[in-house]
Structures are given as C-alpha cells and as structure tokens.
Amino acid sequence: AFLDAPDEAVGSATPLNGPRITYVSWAASCSRSDHTARELGGQSHMVYAGSLGSRPSTILFKYAAQWIRTARILRQERPDIVFVMTPPLFAALPAFWYAWRRGKRVVLDAHTAAFLHPRWRSWQWLQQRLCRMAATTLVHNDHIGGLIRDGGGDVTLVPDVPIVFRHTQTFSRPPGFAVAVVCSFNDDEPLPAILDAARRMPDASFFLTGDPRHFPSRLADQVPSNVTMTGFLSTEAYGGLLAGADVILTLTTRDHTMSRGGYEAIYQGTPVIVSDWPILRAAFPDGAVHVDNTPDGIVQGLERMKAGLEEYRAGAARLRDAKRRRWSDVRSRILARIESVTEHARSNGGR
Incomplete structure (x- = not known):
C-alpha cells in the first residue's frame, strides 16, 4: 500500500x-x-x-x-x-x-x-x-x-542502451523553434542559466520536464513566459516530446556523468545540446552541440543548432545508427558474462 x-x-x-x-x-x-x-x-x-x-x-x-x-x-x-x-x-x-x-x-x-x-x-x-x-x-x-x-x-x-517507445503521443508543437529541456531538478542541473538563456530567446518555445514538486522554489519567479513546465510526463507523452521537438537540451555541472536524456533523444533521431565534458564529447560526437553551462554558452549553442538544424538532424541519425551497432556488441558481452557466471555457479553446486 x-x-x-x-x-x-x-x-x-x-x-x-x-x-x-x-x-x-x-x-x-x-x-x-x-x-x-x-x-x-x-x-x-x-x-x-x-x-x-x-x-x-x-x-x-x-x-x-x-x-x-x-x-x-x-x-x-x-x-x-x-x-x-x-x-x-x-x-x-x-x-x-x-x-x-x-x-x-x-x-x-x-x-x-x-x-x-x-x-x-x-x-x-x-x-x-x-x-x-x-x-x-x-x-x-x-x-x-x-x-x-x-x-x-x-x-x-x-554507455547507453537503445530507447524504443512502443507508443507515443503526438507533441503539439507551437510555431517556431521548439526546445525540450530534460530535467529532474537535481542539484547538478544549471537551472538558473537555462532559464536566463530562455529569457534571451523570446521567439523560441521551451518545454521543461520534471516533477514540479522538486522545482526549486527560489526560481519560481524567474520562469519566463516562453517556458512551459510540462510536469512529469507519461512514457508516451515523453517519447512524443523527444521525437517532436527540434532539439533536446540536457545539461549537467557534474563531470563523468552520462546524459540519459541526451541518448534518449538521439535514439529518436533528435539532435541534442549537452554540457562540454569529455565524457559527453565522446558519447555525442555527431548530432550535438557542446556548451559550457553559462547563459551565454547556452544561447550560442541554441543559435548554432537552429542555424544548422537539418545537418544536426542528419548527424543525430548517423549517431543513432552507430550506437545501435555498438549496443549489439555490448549486449553480446553482457549475455556472455551472464552465461559464464551462471555455468560457474552450476558447476559449484549452485553457490
């Protein structure tokens, strides 16, 4: 209960x-x-x-x-x-x-x-x-x-696993540039910088995911009018947002942190803007713009993405294909390891 x-x-x-x-x-x-x-x-x-x-x-x-x-x-x-x-x-x-x-x-x-x-x-x-x-x-x-x-x-x-949404809801996107901001409102997400960047781009529409109960109350009066708080989305609605937005923005201030929202987007063929950490440069070499976590850097990254959107979309598709090929090898290694330790356990009487 x-x-x-x-x-x-x-x-x-x-x-x-x-x-x-x-x-x-x-x-x-x-x-x-x-x-x-x-x-x-x-x-x-x-x-x-x-x-x-x-x-x-x-x-x-x-x-x-x-x-x-x-x-x-x-x-x-x-x-x-x-x-x-x-x-x-x-x-x-x-x-x-x-x-x-x-x-x-x-x-x-x-x-x-x-x-x-x-x-x-x-x-x-x-x-x-x-x-x-x-x-x-x-x-x-x-x-x-x-x-x-x-x-x-x-x-x-x-590094990542293929993300497949069996069913999605159609994202009702507004005219203009649509940015999905994948957030959990954790302490490593540069929310003030993201909101400031959104304020500087009034012609773009931002859709900020995450449970509003965890949104920092100190930032409540800093949310500009072009930012929509989506709340915590169902799987179907979230999949539709990732596939329907022009770009996914997901940032972290913590090094050595993989961007789950980033690879979720790539597997839908949507380009991403991620933080400029070595791990994220390696994980997103195509279909991505890497930015520092400042308002200026975020705005510059969004403008760069907007100007070259079709090429970044093509890059996201290429990266998705590369990730799928890599996963096939990773999956085989996981299954081989499972089979190895299972067989070892059998040969030792189950322990």
Missing part, C-alpha cells in the same frame, strides 16, 4: 532463451533499467515508495517498504540473474540475500551518482564490496569503471 509504482513489469514480450532476468530499480522511473531489461529479454520493476519521502525521519520506512516489495517480486519471478540499479546501493541488499539463498547471481548497474554524489561517498566501502560480489557491474564510463576495477570488481562498459 505504501508503493507508488505500478506492479506491472516492463520487459520483453518475447523473452530470450537463457537465464531468467529480473531488473529492480528503487526509483519512480528509469528508462535505462526498462530498456536494458527489454533488450536482454527480462522484466523491469520500478519499486518506489515516494509517498514516504526521503527525509531522515521517513527514509528507513521507505527503504523497508521497498525491500519487502523487492523480496516479493523475486519470490514470484525466481530469476537466475537479478539486475539492480544503484544508487541507492541498499536496493542491492535484498537481491544479494535472494541470490545467496538460492544460488543465483546479481548484476549491478552503477550510475555515476553511486560513486560521486556526496550522499553516497561515505558508503563507498559497501558499494565496492557489492561490486566485488556482483557477477559484473554495468557502468556508463571508464572513470567509474576504473574505480570498480581498482576495488577488485568486474566491469562491463554500457
């Missing part, structure tokens, strides 16, 4: 022949989790008691409710491999408990925040131990991969 996420799983309609896979994320939504599960023939579950909040007074109750729901899912599905998104790293504990009791294995999908966000830095001893116990840990970039390898864990580099 405490859980806000629906019980229905997201996954492959035609499961692969091989180990049963269940993917658990203690989050309200995560396209990386959903689409990784789909690509591997598994089921993805968002397990999230958002109504309990994340305050110190409620976080233990929230995690307890999510632990109970996770345990119930694993008892029902009895997977051979459990994928778990971190952070929060505590989401992995019921998965490892299940795996230990039943002779199964766990794969971690460690997002950058699991290692670099201040909230989780004091828990690195546990994160590293879990990575050593895991069959492998999926990471977005070599920097995080190096931290895990140094700690003795196995790593599989997965």
